[in-house]
Each structure stands twice: as C-alpha cells, then as structure tokens.
Amino acid sequence: MARIVQKFGGTSVANIECIKNAALRVKAERDAGNEVVVVVSAMSGATNELIEYVNQIGGLCDAREYDVVVSSGEQSNAGLMALALQGLGIQARSWLGWQIAIQTDAVHGKARITGIDKNKLEKSLAEGEIPVVPGFQGLSPTNRVTTLGRGGSDLTAVALAGALKADRCDIYTDVDGIYTTDPRIVSKAKKLSKITYEEMLEMASLGSKVLQTRSVELAMNHNVRVQVRSSFKDTPGTIVVSEEEIVEQQVVSGISQSKDEAKITLLKIADQPGVAAAIFGPLADAAINVDMIVQNISEDGNTTDLTFTVGTVDLNKAVAVLEKNQAKIGIGEIVADSDVVKISVVGVGMRSHAGVAQKMFKTLADKGINIKVISTSEIKVSVLVAEEYGELAIRALHTAYGLDAD
Amino acid sequence: MARIVQKFGGTSVANIECIKNAALRVKAERDAGNEVVVVVSAMSGATNELIEYVNQIGGLCDAREYDVVVSSGEQSNAGLMALALQGLGIQARSWLGWQIAIQTDAVHGKARITGIDKNKLEKSLAEGEIPVVPGFQGLSPTNRVTTLGRGGSDLTAVALAGALKADRCDIYTDVDGIYTTDPRIVSKAKKLSKITYEEMLEMASLGSKVLQTRSVELAMNHNVRVQVRSSFKDTPGTIVVSEEEIVEQQVVSGISQSKDEAKITLLKIADQPGVAAAIFGPLADAAINVDMIVQNISEDGNTTDLTFTVGTVDLNKAVAVLEKNQAKIGIGEIVADSDVVKISVVGVGMRSHAGVAQKMFKTLADKGINIKVISTSEIKVSVLVAEEYGELAIRALHTAYGLDAD
Numbered sequence: 001m002a003r004i005v006q007k008f009g010g011t012s013v014a015n016i017e018c019i020k021n022a023a024l025r026v027k028a029e030r031d032a033g034n035e036v037v038v039v040v041s042a043m044s045g046a047t048n049e050l051i052e053y054v055n056q057i058g059g060l061c062d063a064r065e066y067d068v069v070v071s072s073g074e075q076s077n078a079g080l081m082a083l084a085l086q087g088l089g090i091q092a093r094s095w096l097g098w099q100i101a102i103q104t105d106a107v108h109g110k111a112r113i114t115g116i117d118k119n120k121l122e123k124s125l126a127e128g129e130i131p132v133v134p135g136f137q138g139l140s141p142t143n144r145v146t147t148l149g150r151g152g153s154d155l156t157a158v159a160l161a162g163a164l165k166a167d168r169c170d171i172y173t174d175v176d177g178i179y180t181t182d183p184r185i186v187s188k189a190k191k192l193s194k195i196t197y198e199e200m201l202e203m204a205s206l207g208s209k210v211l212q213t214r215s216v217e218l219a220m221n222h223n224v225r226v227q228v229r230s231s232f233k234d235t236p237g238t239i240v241v242s243e244e245e246i247v248e249q250q251v252v253s254g255i256s257q258s259k260d261e262a263k264i265t266l267l268k269i270a271d272q273p274g275v276a277a278a279i280f281g282p283l284a285d286a287a288i289n290v291d292m293i294v295q296n297i298s299e300d301g302n303t304t305d306l307t308f309t310v311g312t313v314d315l316n317k318a319v320a321v322l323e324k325n326q327a328k329i330g331i332g333e334i335v336a337d338s339d340v341v342k343i344s345v346v347g348v349g350m351r352s353h354a355g356v357a358q359k360m361f362k363t364l365a366d367k368g369i370n371i372k373v374i375s376t377s378e379i380k381v382s383v384l385v386a387e388e389y390g391e392l393a394i395r396a397l398h399t400a401y402g403l404d405a406d
Numbered sequence: 407m408a409r410i411v412q413k414f415g416g417t418s419v420a421n422i423e424c425i426k427n428a429a430l431r432v433k434a435e436r437d438a439g440n441e442v443v444v445v446v447s448a449m450s451g452a453t454n455e456l457i458e459y460v461n462q463i464g465g466l467c468d469a470r471e472y473d474v475v476v477s478s479g480e481q482s483n484a485g486l487m488a489l490a491l492q493g494l495g496i497q498a499r500s501w502l503g504w505q506i507a508i509q510t511d512a513v514h515g516k517a518r519i520t521g522i523d524k525n526k527l528e529k530s531l532a533e534g535e536i537p538v539v540p541g542f543q544g545l546s547p548t549n550r551v552t553t554l555g556r557g558g559s560d561l562t563a564v565a566l567a568g569a570l571k572a573d574r575c576d577i578y579t580d581v582d583g584i585y586t587t588d589p590r591i592v593s594k595a596k597k598l599s600k601i602t603y604e605e606m607l608e609m610a611s612l613g614s615k616v617l618q619t620r621s622v623e624l625a626m627n628h629n630v631r632v633q634v635r636s637s638f639k640d641t642p643g644t645i646v647v648s649e650e651e652i653v654e655q656q657v658v659s660g661i662s663q664s665k666d667e668a669k670i671t672l673l674k675i676a677d678q679p680g681v682a683a684a685i686f687g688p689l690a691d692a693a694i695n696v697d698m699i700v701q702n703i704s705e706d707g708n709t710t711d712l713t714f715t716v717g718t719v720d721l722n723k724a725v726a727v728l729e730k731n732q733a734k735i736g737i738g739e740i741v742a743d744s745d746v747v748k749i750s751v752v753g754v755g756m757r758s759h760a761g762v763a764q765k766m767f768k769t770l771a772d773k774g775i776n777i778k779v780i781s782t783s784e785i786k787v788s789v790l791v792a793e794e795y796g797e798l799a800i801r802a803l804h805t806a807y808g809l810d811a812d
Contacts (some may be wrong), residue, residue, distance in 0.1 A: 016462040050482060056422040057486055059493025068485030068500045072478040076456060079474030080463055087465025094474045098504065099549060143505060 042073025268332025448479025674738025
C-alpha cells in the first residue's frame with residue numbers, strides 16, 4: 001500500500017464532467033489498494049473571475065479580503081469533489097484550510113506554509129476516508145484566510161505530501177509530462193520518464209509553466225517525489241526526483257526557451273570603478289529584474305560596452321530609467337532589442353561532463369546563428385539569439401545532444 | 407448613536423456596481439453616527455449556479471458537502487463588500503461564520519442558529535470597524551460549515567441583530583416595503599409604514615416572498631425591529647414591529663393571494679368514524695401538506711363530501727395516493743381543480759373587531775364571486791375562489807376595507 005497525494009489543476013476540474021472524471025482517477029488509485037489524499041484547484045477561469053471582481057472594486061486592495069474572495073473557488077470545488085467521490089461509493093470529505101489547519105505566515109496573497117497539523121488528516125485516512133483539500137488556501141496566525149499565490153494548489157499538494165510522508169504527489173494537469181523540449185517546436189521531442197529537482201527548477205525558471213519554482217523547491221526540500229501527468233490520458237507522466245534516483249543520467253535533459261526577454265546594450269560607457277553599480281542600482285530600485293550580463297571593452301579601448309537582459313514587460317521602463325541617468329553615469333548610447341530569445345540546455349550531467357557548452361556553441365555556429373549573450377550555471381547553459389533563429393536553434397540542439405525520439 | 411444591522415440581498419449585491427452602491431448606503435448610516443454591522447448574500451444567481459453544480463454531480467447528496475459548496479458565494483461577497491467599504495475610507499473587515507462563530511445545529515442544508523459568540527464582533531465595533539458577515543452560513547458542533555436554508559441571510563441578519571441588541575435590522579431588497587396588496591394588481595395599493603410580526607408571519611406563509619417565515623419568527627422572538635427597504639430607492643421602507651409599537655391599528659392591514667393552491671373534492675365518502683384519518687394519513691405519509699379543509703353532508707344524507715387544498719406541485723401525487731386508497735376508504739368520486747386562488751385578509755385588529763369575515767363574504771357576494779372553501783385564524787380570513795375571479799376579488803376587498811390610497 002502506497003500513500004499518494006493526487007492534485008487536480010484548474011483544467012482537470014474545469015466543470016462537473018471533468019470533476020467526475022478526476023474522481024474516477026481517485027477511485028482507480030484507491031482500488032489499487034492505495035491511501036489517497038486529494039487536492040483540488042478552482043475551476044479554470046474561476047479564480048481569474050474573482051480577481052477581476054477585486055480589481056473592479058478598486059481602492060487600496062486589502063490582501064486579507066482579497067484572500068477571502070479568491071479562496072472561495074477552491075472551497076466549492078473541494079465540496080463538489082467529495083460529492084463526486086461519494087457518488088462512486090467512496091467515503092470522502094472536504095477539509096478546508098482552516099479545518100486542518102494549514103498554517104501559514106501572514107503575507108496575504110502569497111503566504112508561505114509554516115506548518116501542517118496532520119493529525120486530523122491521519123485520522124481521516126485511518127478511518128478509510130479520502131480527505132479532499134482545497135488547494136491554494138491556508139490560515140494565518142490571526143485566524144484569517146490566506147492564499148499561497150499563483151500555482152498555490154501545487155504548493156498545497158507538495159506540502160501535504162511532505163507532512164503526510166506520502167510516497168508520491170501526482171500533479172494532474174493538461175500536459176502529460178515534461179518533455180525534452182516543446183513538442184510544438186520539435187516533433188521528435190521525448191517525454192522524460194524522470195527529471196531531477198534541480199533540472200526542473202531550471203526549466204521552471206526558464207519559462208516552462210508546468211510546475212512553479214516554489215513547488216519544486218518545496219518538493220526538493222522535503223524529498224517529495226512529484227509526478228506530472230495528464231488528466232486526459234492514461235499514460236504515465238514524468239517523475240521529479242532527487243539525483244540519486246536517476247540511474248542512467250543524460251548529460252542534457254532538456255532544452256527550453258524564453259521569449260519574455262529583451263536585450264539592452266549600453267555603448268561607450270566611461271570605464272571607471274563603480275559604473276556597474278551606478279547602472280544596476282536604479283534598475284533594482286525600479287524593481288526591474290536583470291538576468292544575463294556581459295561586459296566588453298569597446299573598440300576604442302577607453303570605454304566599455306555592457307549588455308544585459310530584462311523581462312520584455314520591463315523593457316520600456318528600464319530604458320526610461322537608464323535615459324534619466326544617462327548623462328550622470330556617462331553612457332554613450334542605449335540600444336534596446338526585444339527580438340531575442342533565450343535558449344537554454346539543462347542537465348545535471350553537465351557537472352561531470354565537459355564540453356557541453358562547447359557543443360552548444362559549435363552547433364549554433366554550424367547553423368550560422370550568432371550568439372549575443374551567454375550565461376551559465378552549474379547545470380545549464382543559456383544563450384541569447386535573434387528571435388528568428390530560435391526554433392532552428394532548438395531543433396539543432398535537440399539533435400546535437402541526442403534527444404530526438406527514434 | 408444607534409446600532410444597525412444592514413443586510414443586502416442577492417439583487418442588492420448582484421454585481422460590483424451594486425456592491426459599491428450598497429457600500430454607499432453603509433457609509434451613509436455610518437456618517438449619521440451609527441454603529442453598523444453588514445450582512446451580505448451571494449450575488450443573485452450565484453447560489454443557484456452552485457446548487458445546479460451539486461445536482462449535476464448526482465449521487466446521494468451529502469448535505470455537509472453541499473454546504474461547503476453553496477456557502478462560498480456569500481464568502482466572496484463578504485470580502486468584496488469589505489473592500490468596497492475600504493475604498494470609501496471606512497475600516498471594515500469580513501467575519502466568516504466560523505470566525506465569529508455563528509454556532510448552529512448539525513442539520514446541514516437548513517441548520518438552526520443555536521448561538522452567536524458576540525465578543526469578536528463587539529470588539530470589532532468598539533475599534534470603529536464595520537464587520538461584514540456573509541449570510542446563510544454557520545458552524546456545526548463538529549466544526550463543519552453549515553447553511554441555514556433558503557432566505558438564510560435574513561436569518562443571519564436578524565440573529566446578529568438580536569445577539570448584538572441592535573436598534574434595527576434593515577433588510578435591503580428589490581422591493582421598497584410591504585404593501586397592503588400586490589401593487590401590480592391594485593394600483594391604489596399603499597406601502598405600510600409599520601406591520602406587526604404576526605401579520606408579517608401570515609403574509610409570509612400566504613405567499614408574500616419578501617421575508618421568510620423563519621426570519622419573522624426569529625425577529626418576533628428576539629423583539630428585533632426589522633425594516634424592509636429598497637436598495638435602489640431612498641424612501642423609508644416598512645418596519646416590522648411588535649403590536650404595542652403600532653398606535654393606530656388598522657383592522658385589516660393587507661390582502662394577499664396564493665396561486666400555488668389546488669383543490670381536491672372527495673364526493674360520497676362513506677360516513678363513518680375514522681374516515682378523515684384514513685384519508686389524510688396516506689397524504690401525510692407522502693409528505694403532502696394539506697391546508698384548508700371543509701366537510702359537508704352530501705345530498706343523499708348518508709355520505710359526506712370533503713374538500714381540501716394542497717400545493718399545486720403536489721396535486722398529481724395527492725390524487726394518485728387517493729386513487730390507490732379509493733376503494734378501501736370508500737370514496738365515491740375524486741374531483742381535482744387547480745384553477746383556484748386563495749385570497750386572505752390579514753390584520754391583528756380582527757381580534758378586537760367583529761364583522762371582518764362577514765364584510766369579506768358580502769363583498770365577494772356583491773361581485774357574484776362564489777366562495778369554494780373558507781378558513782380562518784385569529785388574525786386572518788382566507789377564502790378559495792376560482793382563479794379567474796382572483797384579481798377582481800382582491801380589488802373589491804382592498805376598497806371594501808378602506809385600504810385604497812387617496
């Protein structure tokens with residue numbers, strides 16, 4: 001007998017028919033002799049509708065009341081899922097965040113889980129019941145309803161799996177797993193049967209929307225085996241696990257892209273100490289996140305050129321901040337370019353294999369693709385290229401690293 | 407300074423614009439120097455949508471989970487109202503049923519309030535805050551969410567007004583008060599400035615949908631002054647109070663009609679002891695509510711005729727039950743008639759004034775309207791007439807009892 005947390009995302013419980021189908025997946029797990037805890041999101045679209053109401057109300061938004069409003073969608077779905085399970089002859093009951101309780105801090109709107117009292121849920125499981133928990137919601141130290149921020153239902157599921165020492169946390173969603181790259185770009189993309197937490201973290205922060213960074217971090221910290229799988233197919237998904245569990249490690253596990261990046265190049269900057277701080281200080285003050293940074297000596301040898309990336313949404317704001325400080329800092333010219341894409345190869349195997357970056361650079365060079373910026377971490381290499389070359393680059397790299405399906 | 411509970415029904419908080427308007431009414435009461443507690447319903451239609459979801463799920467409906475689902479609409483509206491009030495510069499916060507707590511029994515779906523812990527709300531008021539309470543919801547002895555049944559938000563408001571010893575409980579709705587009769591039938595119908603609990607009870611049980619019987623009973627038991635008024639007009643509404651508060655009592659306060667009645671006549675019943683029990687027993691077993699009953703000796707003198715009314719929705723079921731027992735009981739013939747309407751004149755003044763019923767019978771006779779069944783209580787006289795004469799009867803009675811507006 002295994003203990004499994006099954007989490008159903010918004011598209012998996014989007015309407016009554018979906019909820020009934022999800023209930024059948026719970027029943028199948030139960031019929032296989034397993035203990036099951038269910039976590040449900042709100043119906044897809046429901047939370048956005050509630051947020052839109054809050055926006056329409058206007059005024060200074062009190063996040064405590066925001067949480068009272070937006071947590072209601074998960075609550076009703078928890079009741080509906082319990083009813084659907086009962087309809088299949090299964091003993092089930094909803095456990096709201098405050099009933100369990102799922103304790104959080106008081107940072108309403110994006111609270112962190114500080115503790116889960118597992119006693120009631122353990123008792124419920126011991127009685128042969130399936131507890132159904134609304135995701136995304138918790139209880140603050142002053143007994144107010146909190147929510148965990150976007151993707152919060154995944155956090156609930158992973159945290160419950162950790163607290164209850166579950167054997168696995170299954171995240172049911174509208175994709176059937178993690179792929180070596182986006183199958184819409186590379187038809188030969190393969191679904192990974194396993195991926196490490198570290199790789200998943202890089203994929204998440206590089207634009208893969210399947211699991212959010214916080215959930216992966218939490219799973220890693222509590223060593224929760226997370227499976228990403230589809231509500232609409234019966235195939236196994238991708239299991240996110242620690243490195244030790246992966247026997248035959250690929251050097252590169254996947255290739256991701258992010259189009260939400262824009263490049264800013266500052267030409268002919270006075271080459272003097274403190275200039276980098278003078279440039280990035282005002283950007284940080286404006287809450288603009290800077291990602292890749294490279295610095296060159298400029299052609300004349302007396303000044304320096306600096307290139308970095310920001311999120312596309314922040315581009316205009318960043319340029320405005322820089323122009324305001326241009327004279328003071330001594331920047332010759334500001335060149336902005338949003339027609340770029342960041343391509344990353346990710347794999348924990350890089351730690352023990354040399355030549356991964358070199359293969360990337362050579363593959364791109366062979367295709368005549370110019371690399372604008374490079375950045376690396378322990379388990380990934382990212383390059384910035386012109387957007388028009390993005391798909392070509394991904395396909396070439398996918399083949400070069402031996403990721404193509406047979 | 408007065409203490410006032412303001413309750414906004416579904417049509418008064420049907421969308422964000424309505425919620426903002428309702429918030430302005432709260433502000434006006436506050437600006438007048440009063441302490442205010444707000445109770446909100448779900449957006450009109452929202453609860454029905456949630457109930458429809460529960461119906462679509464099917465299976466045996468666990469009322470505990472039903473309550474988890476259907477209570478969510480009031481929860482989100484409580485948060486939205488608190489935000490709307492904050493937008494007007496007013497300190498406000500939502501207090502959910504379990505946070506207060508509003509204790510109820512465990513009869514999920516139509517729980518009764520067993521107690522309200524007023525301490526947190528008193529503290530909130532003392533701090534100059536406006537508490538916003540979702541109507542309709544409470545907390546069972548085992549810490550489950552309960553709901554109070556249809557019209558439950560009125561119950562919440564009246565119960566809070568009682569517990570907090572409020573000076574008044576204002577029920578904001580889509581009508582501007584209680585009228586002497588339906589203004590769509592009698593253009594000269596007058597809005598009553600005051601009405602007694604007893605009269606309101608009769609009106610409610612006679613089909614007036616403005617306040618439900620349970621809320622009126624609760625108000626009467628706790629001596630809560632309830633005002634029914636419009637969210638969409640600034641005119642004062644109708645205050646429901648105890649008899650002593652009404653100085654100049656009309657003999658008849660109002661005339662109501664109910665079209666949801668059907669008449670069943672049983673002809674030539676064997677006239678023997680126990681026959682009434684034999685007839686009404688099976689109807690009661692089938693959960694069919696019987697209202698007016700009259701019995702006559704039939705033409706031949708050896709048998710009896712019996713006429714009674716049931717709800718229109720129960721008519722076919724009632725006839726089927728009777729036909730099944732027809733031979734055993736000895737019923738000559740069963741005649742059903744749904745083209746009838748019950749007209750009632752209501753007024754506490756009847757207790758001290760003779761001739762009210764007589765005036766009703768004479769007025770109807772003068773118009774050539776045949777009375778099919780009569781029933782009376784201490785403060786009302788009801789007659790059943792053919793539906794086609796209903797409006798004529800109401801207009802004639804409205805004039806006869808001196809209720810027409812000038």
